Amino acid sequence: MPGKASQTEHMEAAHGEHTESREEEEEGLGGLTAEELRQGQEAALALEARMALSAQSLVRAEVDELYEHVRALGQGRFGRVWLVTHRQEGTVLALKQLPKASTTLRGFLYEFCVGLSLGSHAAIVAACGVGLESADSYSFLTEPVLHGDLIGYIRPKVGLPQAAAQRCAAQLASALEHIHSLGLVYRDLKPENVLVCDPDCRQVKLADFGHTRPRGTLLRLAGAPIPYTAPELCAPPPLPEGLPIQPALDAWALGVLLFCLLTGYFPWDQPLAETDPFYEDFVVWQASGQPDHRPRPWFGLTPTADTLLLGLLEPQPRRRSPVSSVRGFLGRPWRQREGEAEEVYPGEDEDSG
Numbered sequence: 349m350p351g352k353a354s355q356t357e358h359m360e361a362a363h364g365e366h367t368e369s370r371e372e373e374e375e376g377l378g379g380l381t382a383e384e385l386r387q388g389q390e391a392a393l394a395l396e397a398r399m400a401l402s403a404q405s406l407v408r409a410e411v412d413e414l415y416e417h418v419r420a421l422g423q424g425r426f427g428r429v430w431l432v433t434h435r436q437e438g439t440v441l442a443l444k445q446l447p448k449a450s451t452t453l454r455g456f457l458y459e460f461c462v463g464l465s466l467g468s469h470a471a472i473v474a475a476c477g478v479g480l481e482s483a484d485s486y487s488f489l490t491e492p493v494l495h496g497d498l499i500g501y502i503r504p505k506v507g508l509p510q511a512a513a514q515r516c517a518a519q520l521a522s523a524l525e526h527i528h529s530l531g532l533v534y535r536d537l538k539p540e541n542v543l544v545c546d547p548d549c550r551q552v553k554l555a556d557f558g559h560t561r562p563r564g565t566l567l568r569l570a571g572a573p574i575p576y577t578a579p580e581l582c583a584p585p586p587l588p589e590g591l592p593i594q595p596a597l598d599a600w601a602l603g604v605l606l607f608c609l610l611t612g613y614f615p616w617d618q619p620l621a622e623t624d625p626f627y628e629d630f631v632v633w634q635a636s637g638q639p640d641h642r643p644r645p646w647f648g649l650t651p652t653a654d655t656l657l658l659g660l661l662e663p664q665p666r667r668r669s670p671v672s673s674v675r676g677f678l679g680r681p682w683r684q685r686e687g688e689a690e691e692v693y694p695g696e697d698e699d700s701g
């Protein structure tokens with residue numbers, strides 16, 4: 349598997365008036381129904397209220413005064429995550445520290461409060477409710493997850509054992525469903541943001557809510573697309589300000605992630621048929637209605653896996669299956685046989701995706 353990949357985007361809040369017929373109304377809202385827009389607006393208001401409260405209750409102290417560093421747990425583009433113990437209570441926690449040089453108070457409060465607003469879900473890293481302002485950084489605390497992230501478990505050209513892939517699929521679909529039910533879109537699904545709780549990958553937890561936004565937020569793709577970027581984000585946006593984001597973005601990313609877990613390859617580099625031959629082959633296959641004529645990267649998968657992935661990777665967002673569709677495919681074979689993917693590209697050293 350290639351290393352970390354991320355997308356950089358611009359965002360603005362989307363709030364529109366709607367007075368026309370339903371069709372015109374949806375067009376005026378960039379394809380969102382009034383109900384979908386309402387969900388996003390409610391989520392945005394709830395977040396603003398939580399941010400205002402959290403700003404008042406930030407603990408002002410240096411991290412070392414309250415916590416002892418045990419070891420580094422990870423480093424992202426925005427923050428460093430440490431395993432710490434509370435000096436008085438001895439509680440073991442993960443502390444994400446965001447330097448003030450690159451993070452605004454609002455940006456920090458946003459990520460902190462999204463984590464809090466997700467409440468408790470078995471497949472989401474639990475927030476502890478403590479935010480810290482120090483001289484040079486902002487920090488918040490979460491439960492620690494001690495077996496690294498999913499990228500370390502995906503064998504290049506092989507993927508994960510099938511049972512582990514299905515367990516991850518079930519848990520991640522449930523976590524995303526929960527996020528969507530709160531009017532939010534996660535927007536950053538990739539193996540680096542999936543933390544692993546045990547060496548057999550029995551339990552995983554979604555982390556890093558820095559990119560999560562209310563449904564309907566207007567978004568433009570600023571950098572180059574990555575495999576997880578849904579095709580509607582690559583197309584000209586329906587509104588001048590951008591695309592109103594939908595949970596379908598996460599369904600696409602889940603489809604790409606499941607493909608990676610089952611094969612150890614990315615299905616394509618970018619979802620652009622004009623420039624990416626792997627994506628072009630996929631689109632032709634998808635439109636052909638001939639499941640047997642699968643493109644090469646899909647050789648090792650079963651018809652059950654094809655049906656699941658073709659639903660999640662439907663290029664039209666309105667026709668795309670929701671993340672909850674995963675449930676209907678569990679417990680049946682997704683890979684023709686263990687190790688099949690190893691034989692797809694014999695002799696190649698590099699990943700294709």
Ligand SMILES: Nc1ncnc2c1ncn2[C@@H]1O[C@H](COP(=O)(O)OP(=O)(O)OP(=O)(O)O)[C@@H](O)[C@H]1O
Pocket residue numbers: 354421422423424425426427428429442444473490491492493494496497540541543555556557558
């Ligand atoms: N609660 C946790 N327990 C254990 N490790 C964690 C925890 N949270 C984060 N990490 C580790 O720290 C790394 C960076 O964390 P995170 O993704 O939140 O940072 P980021 O700067 O927002 O990253 P990105 O560049 O993906 O936006 C993760 O990939 C993971 O390995």
